[in-house]
Amino acid sequence: MSGEAAQRVALIADAVTGLSAVPKTLPCKWLYDAAGADLFEAITRLPEYYPTRTEVGILTDQADAIAAAIGPGAAVVEFGPGDGAKAELLLAALPAPAAYVPVDIAPEWLEAAASRIAAARPGLPVLPVVADFAQPFALPARLGAAPRLGFFPGSTIGNFEPGEATLFLRRARETLGRGARMLLGADLVKDAAVLEAAYDDAAGVTAGFNLNLLRRLNREAGADFDLGGFRHRAVWNAAAERVEMHLVAQRAQTVRLAGREFRFAEGETIHTENSHKYRPERLRGLAEAAGWRAATMWTDERAWFSVWLLEG
């Protein structure tokens, strides 16, 4: 089976499971088809969406301190590199990095990050790895004895449930090996209005990003969602300290997918994403439960976002 066909089978299986569940849910990883990746890119430039520019601000303003803490010769292993823009920033700050290893399940995204870094840093070995970075994977043998630095920016860790986040950090530690370190970006708990605006912008870009999941199911899973029958909702769940994205049925309706019928009551939702926000002490606890030592935390002047150096 081709990679694309295998993806489609997995998408349909996840959709059947998620739409049969109570409450209905769909895994957030399916938000990122080509259109979804472009929409996310547009989100990062919205005035309300502070995480990307705040993290880039920390990586820029604290570049000297971060570089001094990490030291020379690091092999940078990035989990889910996106377009490689943050890696370019980090690699420019570090003294004599040894290699760049972007890791992603989707070869087409890897290609984008790899070619960006190859162009920006001629001579630096770029060694892409196709793997699901949530599972253990093997690093390229060519890295030799270079000290390993895991890089997981963007607060993607917030998409995991806290227990899964600990598991991810433990596996990353095993993959990177003894003496490795990890530079981790995590969004912090803040005012609910700021958080909800960041996930429900005035221009409706995030709404389009969320609804694109239904468009994808229509195209790739043969579903017949009426996109006008659902609305985007983003809510801060204070008890769980996470922003939730939902798609809310505007009226009672039935949707067909993979030969089955899924009924929606008016107001019923599909839960499409969790974006967990952390308090520094909680993030520290999570890293330590995974076997890391949280050595340093850098933040911005409003303390909206955090960049951590974890040591093994």
Ligand code: AVJ
């Ligand atoms: C890419 C997972 C970090 O949770 O902030 C942005 C995804 N969802 N707007 C986030 C997202 C809605 C984003 N991450």
